[in-house]
Amino acid sequence: MTSNVCVAGVGMIPFVKPGANAPYPVMGAEATRLALADAGVGYDMIQQAYAGYVYGDSTCGQRALYQVGMTGIDFAKAAGYPDVFAHGMLVMGYLGQALTDAVSPPQLRAFSTRFVAITQLGARLTCEGHVSEFVDHDGERCAKLALTTKDENGDLKLSGEAVIAL
Structure with a gap:
């Protein structure tokens, strides 16, 4: 199966060692906002989002997405669920x-x-x-x-x- 993937924007922020700057979810959220702005799209146009981590807590990438609005009923339905859970x-x-x-x-x-x-x-x-x-x-x-x-x-x-x- 093949799929078309479009990376439409890039958001970069300075990365520093743990504890020397904002928490990772905050940094990730800022990078996500910058990428969306660069692409000229709102989060409501995003069909899927992937977040990884190296240093942060196991869900810090997920938390970063929550901070930019990728949560709630619309996001859950877009992911195939009937409601948030x-x-x-x-x-x-x-x-x-x-x-x-x-x-x-x-x-x-x-x-x-x-x-x-x-x-x-x-x-x-x-x-x-x-x-x-x-x-x-x-x-x-x-x-x-x-x-x-x-x-x-x-x-x-x-x-x-x-x-x-x-």
Whole structure:
């Protein structure tokens, strides 16, 4: 399959070592604005955008695009989604909060999750867990918990496990 690609503008800003200038998302947003101005187009004409990073946090390129307006319902629909959706880390945070509401944080020995499906904004989420087995963890008697987060339709959004001291 072949595709036509058009790089219509260039935006350059001085790059300096971490901490010596504005945060990377701010620098990236400025470079993006300059590239759009150079091309003479608005972000509403962009069909796809790609952002990478070397030094910054793992989503700093994505954050840079948000700062120039590449977010919201129009952008989500252009990417093929029915609406904007919640970041997976938010759903993970809900599950982690539910876990530490049920179990004292000092008892927590391990917590891991796997993202299963996109969560639409406004979804009513239910976080659940049950003991899947009893285990020895670093010489300590523990319980391994199977964890899930589902939406109001029962669709699985996140699965995970935790190990807690007994």
